[in-house]
Structure formats: C-alpha cells, structure tokens
Amino acid sequence: EAGVVQSPRYKIIEKKQPVAFWCNPISGHNTLYWYLQNLGQGPELLIRYENEEAVDDSQLPKDRFSAERLKGVDSTLKIQPAELGDSAVYLCASSLGTLQGRRASYNEQFFGPGTRLTVL
Amino acid sequence: TQLLEQSPQFLSIQEGENLTVYCNSSSVFSSLQWYRQEPGEGPVLLVTVVTGGEVKKLKRLTFQFGDARKDSSLHITAAQPGDTGLYLCAGWGYQKVTFGTGTKLQVIP
Numbered sequence: 240e241a242g243v244v245q246s247p248r249y250k251i252i253e254k255k256q257p258v259a260f261w262c263n264p265i266s267g268h269n270t271l272y273w274y275l276q277n278l279g280q281g282p283e284l285l286i287r288y289e290n291e292e293a294v295d296d297s298q299l300p301k302d303r304f305s306a307e308r309l310k311g312v313d314s315t316l317k318i319q320p321a322e323l324g325d326s327a328v329y330l331c332a333s334s335l336g337t338l339q340g341r342r343a344s345y346n347e348q349f350f351g352p353g354t355r356l357t358v359l
Numbered sequence: 360t361q362l363l364e365q366s367p368q369f370l371s372i373q374e375g376e377n378l379t380v381y382c383n384s385s386s387v388f389s390s391l392q393w394y395r396q397e398p399g400e401g402p403v404l405l406v407t408v409v410t411g412g413e414v415k416k417l418k419r420l421t422f423q424f425g426d427a428r429k430d431s432s433l434h435i436t437a438a439q440p441g442d443t444g445l446y447l448c449a450g451w452g453y454q455k456v457t458f459g460t461g462t463k464l465q466v467i468p
Contacts, residue, residue: 272456280461281363281449283458284457287456294454330402346456347407348456351401352400352401353401
C-alpha cells in the first residue's frame with residue numbers, strides 16, 4: 240500500500256514568489272494534516288482537515304498561507320508571497336480519523352517525506 | 360496553547376548505554392504519542408499511551424505516561440546506532456495535537 244505522497248520534494252524560490260505543495264494521503268484516511276518543521280525541531284500544525292472541512296486552522300498564517308482539500312482526498316498548501324522565514328520542511332500526514340473513547344482521542348499519523356522549501 | 364517541552368534537546372551517547380528522554384507539559388493530555396524521525400523522512404509512530412501511569416514496552420524502548428497525564432518518558436536500554444534519530448512526543452487534548460520540541464539522539468558505534 241502506498242504511503243503519503245508529497246510533491247515536490249524540494250523547492251527553491253525567491254522571496255515574494257508564490258509556491259504550492261501537494262499531498263496525496265493514504266487511501267481511506269479521512270484526516271489530513273499540514274505541518275511546518277524547522278531543522279531539529281518538532282512539527283508545528285498549520286491545518287487539519289476532517290474530510291473536506293478544515294477543523295483546526297488556528298495556527299495557519301492566513302495573510303499569506305492558504306490550503307484546500309477538494310473532494311476530501313488530495314490537498315494543496317499555498318504560500319503567496321513567500322518570505323525568507325518560510326524556509327522549512329512542510330510535512331503532510333494523514334490518519335483514519337479521530338477515535339474518541341471516554342477519555343482519549345488519538346490518531347496514528349502517517350507522514351509523507353516532506354517538501355523542503357528554501358526561500359532566497 | 361498547549362506546549363510540550365522535551366529534554367534533553369541533544370544527546371550523544373556510546374553504543375550500549377542507557378538513556379531517558381522526557382516530555383513535559385503543564386497541560387493534561389487525553390493521550391500521548393512518541394514518534395521517531397530520520398533525516399529526510401517524516402516521523403514514524405512508535406507508541407501511543409492513553410492511561411495515566413501506563414507503561415508500554417517496545418523491545419528495548421520503554422514508554423511511560425505520567426499519572427496526571429501531563430508528562431511522559433522514553434527510556435532506551437542498550438542503545439544501538441540504529442536508534443539514532445529525532446524523537447518527538449505528541450500530545451492530544453481538546454481535539455488538538457501538539458508536538459514536542461524534539462530530542463536529537465546520536466548513538467556512536
């Protein structure tokens with residue numbers, strides 16, 4: 240079974256240019272996540288989708304970042320215009336969905352390899 | 360905002376040594392996960408703990424969830440070079456997930 244697919248793997252752009260990242264989650268996974276990760280640090284959640292609905296986008300810088308997940312499958316993340324500080328790895332992950340018990344909800348997230356963005 | 364602090368930030372040890380990584384927060388989590396990430400790849404789930412005080416073992420790795428569900432630890436016995444990587448904890452609470460700051464482990468042969 241194919242894992243989470245991301246493209247491109249690497250992207251180098253000049254500041255103020257637009258850039259887009261694409262993610263194809265594991266088939267059947269309802270939840271999709273976009274993260275930003277700086278070198279040696281933990282991923283920071285940008286947005287989480289449950290099917291087509293963005294259920295948590297509180298950390299998405301909406302002045303320059305946008306995302307969509309049409310048809311509840313593939314997703315794209317866009318930055319326009321890019322700034323020097325946007326240089327990072329952008330990770331996409333998917334999971335079956337939120338499992339809620341009496342006290343716990345958790346997901347096993349499957350991550351793609353990421354897109355390494357360099358803004359010059 | 361839920362914050363997860365990991366310590367130490369960096370760890371370089373000799374093969375065969377034992378080590379413990381800590382994941383601490385002032386927030387209560389409904390569950391906590393540990394992931395390992397290798398260079399150029401995404402994180403891979405190692406374990407999920409959901410009950411306060413829970414201990415899980417995965418070969419040489421032992422994971423514990425604090426009684427108050429605010430902290431967790433990862434203990435590795437007799438570390439191997441293959442254990443090298445970035446270890447991340449991730450806490451779930453109020454339908455939100457927060458990753459820890461990360462611990463970079465290097466095991467020297």
